[in-house]
Amino acid sequence: FMINTFTKSNQLTPKVAMDATGNFTVIWASFRQDSYYSHLYSQRFNAQSEPIAEETMINAVGKGFSHASPAIQMTPAGESAITWESDRNPGSKKRVRNRSDISAKHYLKPE
Numbered sequence: 001f002m003i004n005t006f007t008k009s010n011q012l013t014p015k016v017a018m019d020a021t022g023n024f025t026v027i028w029a030s031f032r033q034d035s036y037y038s039h040l041y042s043q044r045f046n047a048q049s050e051p052i053a054e055e056t057m058i059n060a061v062g063k064g065f066s067h068a069s070p071a072i073q074m075t076p077a078g079e080s081a082i083t084w085e086s087d088r089n090p091g092s093k094k095r096v097r098n099r100s101d102i103s104a105k106h107y108l109k110p111e
Contacts, residue, residue, distance in 0.1 A: 001049055003026045003028070003043055004028065004030065004041065004043070004055065005055050006030055006041075006055075009030070009031045010030075010031040011028050011029070011030050011031075012028060012029045012030075012031065012038070012068075013028060013029050013068065013069065013070060014026055014027070014028040015027050015028070015070055015071055015072050016072070017072040017073055017074035017080055018074060019074050019075065019076055019077065019078040020076035020077070020078075021047060021078075022046070022047030023044065023045065023046050023047055023052065023078060024044070024045050024047075024074075025042055025043070025044045025045070025072060025074065025080055026042065026043050026045070027040060027041065027042045027058065027070045027072050027082055028040070028041060028070065029041075029067065029068050029069075029070060038066045038067060038068055039057055039058075039059055039067055040057070040058040040059050040067050040068075040070050040082075040084050041055055041056060041057055041058060042055070042056050042058050042072075042082070043055045043056070058070070058082055058084070058105060059084065059086070059103065066086070066087045067084050067085070067086050067087075067103075068084065068085050069084055069085040070082060070083070070084045071083045071084070079106070079107060079108055080106075080107045081104060081105070081106050081107075082104065082105050082107070083103065083104045084103055084104075085103075086103055
């Protein structure tokens with residue numbers, strides 16, 4: 001089954017994590033979905049592989065800069081932590097060359 005809704009360019013480095021009830025989240029890097037650069041997206045599914053929520057951009061900060069190498073871990077209760085690399089500091093508008101920064105988000109168990 002198709003995970004991503006955007007199909008006009010490359011979707012790369014998918015990662016999956018599952019909770020104790022079989023619900024799972026897929027994360028990936030999407031090239032040119034919102035700009036020329038890659039951004040990270042997630043989609044959550046129930047145990048029957050049906051989408052639970054909308055496809056969501058993970059890296060809300062830093063549009064216009066590439067984000068890559070996503071990783072995800074999920075607790076048995078459904079909380080997750082996602083990490084990724086960025087080509088700039090998340091709080092800065094200045095591009096950082098020859099260096100990657102690491103960012104993270106924590107998601108509580110969905111209601």
